[in-house]
Amino acid sequence: MALQVRSYANALVLGVAGRLDQDNCEAFRADLMVHVERSAHDGGAVILDLRGLEYISSAGLRCFLLASRQAKAQHGRIFMAALQPMVAEIFEISHFNMVFQVFPTVREALAAASSEAAAAFDLT
Amino acid sequence: MERLRSFVFDGWQRLMPRDRVSDQVVVVDIDERALAIHGQWPWPRDRVADLVSRIAKARPLVIGMDIFFPEPDRYSPAVLAARLEGKAPEIAARLKGMPSNDDMLGTALAEVPSVLGVAGLETRDARFAGPPRAPPVRFLDGAGDGLRAFPGHLRNVPEIDAGAAGHGLYSLDLEGGVARRLQLIARFDEAAVPTLAVEMIRVALQAPLTVARAPGGTIELRFGDYAVPAQSDGRAYVRYGHSDRSRFVSAAGILDGSFDVSQLEGKLVVIGFTGLGLVDLVTTPLGETVFGVENHAQTAEAILEGSFLRRIDLAPNIEAALLVAFGLGLFVLVPRSNAQRSAALLAAGIAVLLGAGALAFRYAGLLFDPVGPALGAMAVFGVMQAGSLAEAQRQRQQLREQAARMAGELDAAKRIQMGLLPDPRDIFAGERRVDVAAILEPARTVGGDFYDCFMLDDRRFFFVVADVSGKGLPASLFMASVKSILKSAALTVEGSVGAVLTRAQDEIRRENPESLFVTAMAAVLDLESGELEFANAGHEPVWSHRPRGRAERLDASGGPPLCVLDAYSYPSARRALARGEWLFALSDGATEAMNMARQFFGSERLRTSLDWLGDDPDAAAIVTRVRDDVLRFSAGAELADDLTLLAVRWNGPEGELSGR
Numbered sequence: 001m002a003l004q005v006r007s008y009a010n011a012l013v014l015g016v017a018g019r020l021d022q023d024n025c026e027a028f029r030a031d032l033m034v035h036v037e038r039s040a041h042d043g044g045a046v047i048l049d050l051r052g053l054e055y056i057s058s059a060g061l062r063c064f065l066l067a068s069r070q071a072k073a074q075h076g077r078i079f080m081a082a083l084q085p086m087v088a089e090i091f092e093i094s095h096f097n098m099v100f101q102v103f104p105t106v107r108e109a110l111a112a113a114s115s116e117a118a119a120a121f122d123l124t
Numbered sequence: 125m126e127r128l129r130s131f132v133f134d135g136w137q138r139l140m141p142r143d144r145v146s147d148q149v150v151v152v153d154i155d156e157r158a159l160a161i162h163g164q165w166p167w168p169r170d171r172v173a174d175l176v177s178r179i180a181k182a183r184p185l186v187i188g189m190d191i192f193f194p195e196p197d198r199y200s201p202a203v204l205a206a207r208l209e210g211k212a213p214e215i216a217a218r219l220k221g222m223p224s225n226d227d228m229l230g231t232a233l234a235e236v237p238s239v240l241g242v243a244g245l246e247t248r249d250a251r252f253a254g255p256p257r258a259p260p261v262r263f264l265d266g267a268g269d270g271l272r273a274f275p276g277h278l279r280n281v282p283e284i285d286a287g288a289a290g291h292g293l294y295s296l297d298l299e300g301g302v303a304r305r306l307q308l309i310a311r312f313d314e315a316a317v318p319t320l321a322v323e324m325i326r327v328a329l330q331a332p333l334t335v336a337r338a339p340g341g342t343i344e345l346r347f348g349d350y351a352v353p354a355q356s357d358g359r360a361y362v363r364y365g366h367s368d369r370s371r372f373v374s375a376a377g378i379l380d381g382s383f384d385v386s387q388l389e390g391k392l393v394v395i396g397f398t399g400l401g402l403v404d405l406v407t408t409p410l411g412e413t414v415f416g417v418e419n420h421a422q423t424a425e426a427i428l429e430g431s432f433l434r435r436i437d438l439a440p441n442i443e444a445a446l447l448v449a450f451g452l453g454l455f456v457l458v459p460r461s462n463a464q465r466s467a468a469l470l471a472a473g474i475a476v477l478l479g480a481g482a483l484a485f486r487y488a489g490l491l492f493d494p495v496g497p498a499l500g501a502m503a504v505f506g507v508m509q510a511g512s513l514a515e516a517q518r519q520r521q522q523l524r525e526q527a528a529r530m531a532g533e534l535d536a537a538k539r540i541q542m543g544l545l546p547d548p549r550d551i552f553a554g555e556r557r558v559d560v561a562a563i564l565e566p567a568r569t570v571g572g573d574f575y576d577c578f579m580l581d582d583r584r585f586f587f588v589v590a591d592v593s594g595k596g597l598p599a600s601l602f603m604a605s606v607k608s609i610l611k612s613a614a615l616t617v618e619g620s621v622g623a624v625l626t627r628a629q630d631e632i633r634r635e636n637p638e639s640l641f642v643t644a645m646a647a648v649l650d651l652e653s654g655e656l657e658f659a660n661a662g663h664e665p666v667w668s669h670r671p672r673g674r675a676e677r678l679d680a681s682g683g684p685p686l687c688v689l690d691a692y693s694y695p696s697a698r699r700a701l702a703r704g705e706w707l708f709a710l711s712d713g714a715t716e717a718m719n720m721a722r723q724f725f726g727s728e729r730l731r732t733s734l735d736w737l738g739d740d741p742d743a744a745a746i747v748t749r750v751r752d753d754v755l756r757f758s759a760g761a762e763l764a765d766d767l768t769l770l771a772v773r774w775n776g777p778e779g780e781l782s783g784r
């Protein structure tokens with residue numbers, strides 16, 4: 001599962017696609033952690049663009065949770081954006097929408113990160 | 125080994141044969157034509173003398189005889205006279221007065237510089253007891269110490285021998301029928317005799333012969349401006365060119381005058397025969413079968429052209445050093461590269477060896493044997509490959525054993541995990557107010573699902589379905605600890621089910637180094653009042669079904685899984701159950717079961733399953749039905765997650781059940 005990386009001001013948008021489950025979450029977690037350590041600190045934000053994510057298991061949710069703890073420790077933030085209905089339902093049932101800030105679109109998540117990030121997004 | 129070496133040396137000779145640039149050497153050939161005209165061999169020697177005389181008139185540089193006359197001629201007049209003595213005394217008397225044929229040949233040979241042959245014998249021949257007449261040879265620095273020595277020899281009868289200016293050796297060392305090496309010089313007691321070709325050239329030059337030591341443990345025959353290399357035992361590899369009929373002149377043409385002998389002026393002439401009845405055939409390293417006389421001619425040509433081959437005495441040491449170096453190289457490099465690269469390395473090394481050998485042959489006339497080092501390196505390579513193969517197999521075996529051990533441990537873990545789960549039929553055997561059934565179908569490995577159910581007191585029934593994030597041993601160990609923490613919280617906390625979850629979360633967080641989390645749906649049912657209190661920590665909601673009603677998902681507000689948020693107080697929700705109403709709790713292994721088309725079972729299919737159960741199913745029928753539906757849906761696909769189902773039907777308070 002390759003992450004698609006875009007950068008807007010102090011926000012990093014990571015495109016996550018496919019299925020995130022027990023079988024591939026360790027590799028995903030390693031990738032994700034690298035980006036979070038580099039970008040989600042001192043006010044910086046990492047936005048997970050979940051447009052392409054079809055399914056997430058509890059193991060995948062744990063990756064998000066660990067990334068969020070790491071970001072919090074570095075004074076950074078993690079936002080979720082553009083969830084598919086299936087993933088939205090999983091978030092809802094597991095109440096992970098109480099853990100993460102979830103936005104309907106990447107644009108809205110960027111706006112929550114910083115106005116500069118939103119402006120950078122609008123320019124492209 | 126020796127054969128392979130010969131094969132390589134012959135190969136180079138074939139690839140790079142000597143070009144014939146000199147026509148200095150001519151073979152006068154007693155061939156089939158000459159035999160047809162002048163009768164069978166041996167000819168009377170006066171005819172041979174006639175042949176020599178006719179050639180001598182042309183003033184060749186030298187005549188070499190590749191023909192041997194060790195016995196007196198039986199056609200000599202004196203011999204004939206002895207046979208005619210009684211029958212024709214007159215003729216006998218006349219014959220006796222005539223010179224012998226052998227004298228005639230000796231006289232003819234004396235007219236021209238000529239070289240006769242000496243053949244080495246392993247035993248002494250009584251007729252030739254003394255050493256052969258041989259040119260004086262000067263040996264420098266003991267260069268002749270290692271020369272091959274023959275105890276005996278054959279030479280020509282004295283009358284003929286008297287006419288010779290020099291004596292040359294006839295000795296080829298045939299190896300497997302191939303003339304590779306020539307005995308260039310050999311000892312006969314005190315005398316030393318060089319090979320016919322050397323002697324012919326030396327006689328032509330009227331130069332003395334010196335043998336000296338040469339670099340690399342070899343020796344050198346020096347005469348005039350020539351220096352011919354040889355091994356210390358006097359043998360030498362001959363560099364061959366292709367067999368060439370233009371070297372030959374038929375003796376018949378000389379005897380009948382049809383060949384212009386003046387063409388032989390200034391040549392080196394070898395007289396020999398090629399008549400098929402007189403077989404003297406040898407095979408050259410070029411794979412050509414030639415008459416022995418051509419061999420002498422080729423040797424003489426090679427000397428005149430300065431085209432020699434030498435195999436220095438150090439060559440075996442150099443080859444051994446190459447073997448060691450190549451072997452060590454492989455020893456170091458093979459373990460650091462994969463099989464293909466090692467094989468390429470080996471092939472490249474062998475190619476370099478062969479190439480270097482060929483270059484040494486081509487430009488320096490040096491014979492090196494690359495086969496020994498190459499074979500040695502291949503052997504080293506083979507042994508190392510076998511070694512690493514054995515190592516790889518050993519590692520595979522270890523992995524297999526490890527996997528088997530792990531599987532064994534996982535099986536044990538799975539058995540322990542399953543053993544932790546209560547069997548509701550045992551617990552509620554005599555309980556009429558509630559009917560409980562549960563199923564846990566584990567996925568391929570140890571999973572993190574569990575359920576639990578027990579009475580808190582006489583009327584309050586507690587049940588929970590939970591799922592620990594992750595799989596395998598860590599998850600199952602964590603699950604065991606979570607299950608006992610939940611149970612103790614349920615039994616000790618006075619208050620709502622939400623408070624039980626909150627307390628459990630506090631306990632679990634203390635021993636959760638892996639940051640695992642747990643989803644849980646916990647509920648308490650008052651078996652007398654039918655009052656249900658439930659709390660959800662990020663888990664699949666519980667379903668309920670009233671008699672003559674439809675399945676209904678109890679989506680009351682809950683919280684995230686346990687251990688996700690540090691301080692979260694779980695709320696509880698309530699519901700008053702109707703008599704005969706049943707509850708169905710599950711893990712996401714049910715809703716997220718997938719079929720081959722990668723579709724999820726999902727909530728809607730679950731709703732349909734529950735609705736189709738009919739009016740008054742017992743708990744066991746509910747869980748069995750849903751499990752069957754899920755398994756049928758995902759037919760063929762492996763269960764990705766544990767599948768946990770728990771059904772609870774409230775039959776009503778004890779007092780109202782007497783009629784049932």
